[in-house]
Amino acid sequence: MTSPAKFRKEKEIVAEYDTQVKEIRAQLVEQLKCLDQQCELRVQLLQDLQDFFRKKAEIEVDYSRNLEKLAERFLTKTRSTKDHLLKKEHSILSPVNCWNLLLLQVKRESRDHATLSDLYLNNIIPRFAQISEDSGRLFKKSKEVGVQLQEDLMKVLNELYTVMKTYHMYNTDSMNAESKLKDAEKQEEKQMGRSDRQTPRSPDTLSSIKTDEKPVRRSSVKKIEKMKEKRQAKYTENKLKAIKARNEYLLALEATNSCVFKYYIHDLSDIIDCCDLGYHASLHRALRTYLSAEQNVETSKHSGMETLEGAAESLEANGDKQKLMETYNNVFCPPARFDFQSHMGDTRGVVCAQQPLESELLQRCQQLQSRLSTLKIENEEVKKTMEATLSTIQDMVTVEDYDVSECFHHSNSMESVKSTFSESYLSKPSLAKRRANQQETEQFYFTKLKEFLEGRSLITKLEAKHDLIDKTMGESQKSDCCLASGRRNSALRKQESGEVIPLMVESCIRFISRHGLQHEGIFRVSGSQVEVNDIKNAFERGEDPLAGDQNDHDMDSIAGVLKLYFRGLDHALFPKEVFHDIISCVAMESLQERAIHVKKVLKSLPNKTLIIMRYLFAFLNHLSQYSDENMMDPYNLAICFGPTLMSVPEGNDQVSCQAHVNELIKTIIIHHDTIFPGPQEVQGAIYIVPGAGDDFCDSPHCEPPLVEEPAPETVSVSRNSEDVMALTV
Template sequence: MTSPAKFRKDKEIVAEYETQVKEIRAQLVEQLKCLDQQCELRVQLLQDLQDFFRKKAEIEVDYSRNLEKLAERFLTKTRSTKDHLLKKEQSILSPVNCWNLLLLQVKRESRDHATLSDLYLNNIIPRFAQISEDSGRLFKKSKEVGVQLQEDMMKVLNELYTVMKTYHMYNTDSMNAESKLKEAEKQEEKQMGRSGRQDDRQTPRSPDTLASIKSDEKPVRRSSVKKIEKMKEKRQAKYTENRLKAIKARNEYLLALEATNSCVFKYYIHDLSDIIDCCDLGYHASLQRALRTYLSAEQNVETSKHSGLETLEGAAESLEANGDKQKVMETYNNVFCPPARFDFQSHMGDTMGVMCAQQPVEGELLQRCQQLQSRLSTLKIENEEVKKTMEATLSTIQDMVTVDDYDVSECFHHSNSMESVKSTFSESYLSKPSLAKRRANQQETEQFYFTKLKEFLEGRNLITKLEAKNDLIEKTLGESQKTDCCLASGRRNSSVRKQESGEAIPLMVESCICFISRHGLQHEGIFRVSGSQVEVNDIKNAFERGEDPLAGDQNDHDMDSIAGVLKLYFRGLDHALFPKEVFHDLISCVSMESLQERAVHIKKVLQSLPSKTLIIMRYLFAFLNHLSQYSEENMMDPYNLAICFGPTLMSVPEGHDQVSCQAHVNELIKTIIIHHDTIFPGLQDLQGPIYTIPGAGDDFCDSPHCEPPLVEEPAPDTVSVIHNSEDVTLALTI
């Protein structure tokens, strides 16, 4: 019989198997629920995509309509009959071309966004709807296959349970038969042992007695033994039969167990993956096609937009003032073409249409010719200076309006965060303090430019009138009179250069600087505001006569006129103060960011210049540095002074871009003004007059021309200063 312990163990094994099967069954149920959930999420995603593109289509069509209205609003104005001819003629100008291309670009964008809306509604949304329908159908079929596979696996598990129970039953019968067989064997052994003990306990008896006893006991012993043997044989046969059944049942159980484990493994590793693949059949590929349709639409819109923007960019690059000016003048040729010359209108029969050069008019004409030539010489120098200043100012304005501040790419560097988009570039560029300062600087520079432009145009008009009169007088007087005038002027200029060559600091330069240092350091706009041309000529003529009209303490002269005389002197030099030979060496330092490095470089370049030139430079730039220290009052910082003196002190060689090079010249002059004490040698290395800041000594003009003189007499080998003589020179020979 089976022991209670073995019986309990068998029950535990069965219970464990049933628990494992129960867990598998629960897993199968959850698997179907999970697949159902994935299908629902997929359907919801596809529905959201449809709703999204439906809403986006509405936005795109609204945007398209608004763009169309915007373009039509301005195109209608362009096509209006009012001033139609004027607008048609204006359309050839580059700004108008940009405007027309901009409107066409808006119309192009309107059409493109309308196309986008149509693609969303009639192409992309139906694709998502079809994917949703296909996914639902495929999931339903895949689920049916999955349920069938689960049922087949449960059948396998049930079969395993049945085989296991059969094995347990036959094994129990085998064990019971074995127990009974062992019990029969024990009875047989017991019977055989009892017979042996009886033979040993009997005493010796006579043969007749023994024979009688054996004959009586033998049948009884044989019957019992035979019965036991028969029972043993029966039980042996039963045990053998049950044992064979148990072995076969165990084999069947092991086979079923292996098959079941293989089926379970196959289901979890392969079948479930195949079922999921069936659920996903065509889903990702179809979704990819739909999204690629969207990407293709958007990319084509971007390509179309980029194409239009490239055209607009080309038009923006073609914005050109001179070309438009020429087109306007060609378009309105009848308006801008010069009128017919004014003919001489005779009066009361006077037919003499030419000037008369006969005596006594000839002498008067000759004197007038000389006066005109002298006046023209001065005016041309002055107007050239004004022109250089005007061009330098124009360069500054162009730098202001052409600054590369249009790149806003930083505003479109999106992060993954969902924070609101805010243009830091726009905030910085349009900040009120910064914008106000830039606008104020620009307007101030523009005002100065137009002041110089007006002065230049007025001077050029005057020069044109005087040249026309001079040419006609010369033509009237003939070549001989013309030659005499030129020779007289040449003799005078020669005497001027001869006299000037002996001075360390020319009287005109020193006297003007001393006067400004006494009375004009705080004068607003000094060197920038033009003075009275009449007073400038009077002061200049006085210096030419060898006089010093600024000597003494009288302060009844116009400060701007005196500043104009000083600039006129440097403007009238045969060669600019900075020779053209060192132009490139000096300009090369502008690229250096450090002003100190620039100063060291400039010092090395200027060492090669003559000592006379260095003395003049040292004196002038020390004065300009001193003047710039009062920039809060006179509004002339080093850069503003450089704009005024740059075109005068350093001319741009021919073959160079005058506008761009002039900006470099101004930057160079500014550096020299700031670091003049580093650039120019002191008295120990270069003997000659120096400019001293007021308050640093008894006086501030350390020069033989200042009263009283404060400079020691120069050494015999140094330059000397000549005060006056016949026709004091005005030009410095460098």
């Protein structure tokens, strides 16, 4: 039987799982609250805008009436005076003409403000009302999708819990069966020992006792042997069930982690997109209508309108989504992966592919592959339909109908003016039809969106299981092939280049360190493409065009060459294999904790890659110390180098992930000395601040000691760790 300590351990494991699930459930609740809050703020904003323009319309119409009264008062007087002058003189004096033009301008201004008031009441305010209605409707539909996805996610977590409990149960049965088997073996040994320890007796008595005891002893031994055989069979059966249950648990564990990651990285982003669907474009149209009206009423107010126009032009759904996710980073960042929870000493956290399970796993892998092929084709068709529908919706809400210039093209008559634009916009019979078509298209889009998300969830789950099985089945063979290939490629690269730091990288950094630390906008401003190509071609010929102390090159072009080198690598400096592990540190609030996490992840990279990273980020840290002059602090440098050094894998939201990449690069720039190993740990070139060493000089034949080469006897040590994998230079 299992001991109380083991039962307590099992309860602790279950409690830890429950705690993690509770945290995720709380996070899901907070996500919906956050979206509800955004919707409430949006509705309040739209209501405030309506109230503002309603009050402004009242002010404009009062102003128009006062101007009309003022103009009519003096126009009446002017007409009588004009008639008198015309009778007295056959021509109008220039001062009188100016006076008449001034009064006509007041009359025109009165009509303009009346038109403005009409536009506010009959055009702009109804637009905001429609935006509010559309936003509420779309948010409700988006929330329904989000709740459904959260329920599906909790089902996956519950399935994981069920599979884990099944694994624990079968493993307990296996251990109990093993204990019973050992008891039977002890009884057998005890019975055999008892027969050997029988005391001697007289021949007559012995013969009589043998006659009586022989059947009894044989029956007892046979019974024990039969019991042992049964328990042996029971133990074998329970052990096989325990192994199968553990395999199912591991597969479910991998699938659960993939589903959780997919929800936080992809689904949340899609839900926010749906909440914002058409909102920014519609608000943009309404504000552009207001801007057009104001600019036509008074061109003198143009400078004041530029600020609002800039804000209207900056309306952008992805930008707002990114800000929202950054503001609530702790809510939207993916949680930690679920780890394998070993049970009662069973620490083998890998899928068992040995016989008799190998053929079963192989068949299951083939079935998963076939199912995935069909699902991917079906889901791709759904995606194409969804994207086409989304394009249609976007065309509906991005109609450029905000120009109201025609409303201000008045005739010379003094009759009152009513906005023909507002009539055309709201009074057309086709308006109701257009609104109905838009809502029908939205409904079809959400149907396809839900179908696509559900299909993607299933594909993610099945792919996780398939990839884990496939990796388990071919891990040893692939490992041997990759090791041999890596050694051959490493030897070939060593023959092509014997430098730890490529000449192009070392020379560009040396030049910038000597002449460009205070250059404003370094790495942000593009240089001359012709000069960039010339310098790059010179390096490829084996020359060093930046050698010596001359400073006749464009600094932005030198910076462009350095970025071009890292952009042109076959594989990014940060491998895609470590992307998800290293990017998870962004959820940590402390920069020091991020640095420690990054250091752990980067330990697995080859020494050559670490040496180049150490050299580059030490230089970037040095460059950021001059941010007061060059305007390039660690974050600005991260924006320039993030997309170059770490590419976002396909299938991830490029916008949100790129922001996380930039934050990660900024952390590495600030804490490079903590993250990367020192020269004592990894032998290789290091970046030294120019002028810090005693041997620094300005002679063309004496270069600054930016690169410190290891001693000859230590070079071979640093090279041995690079045989498996080396950075292409």
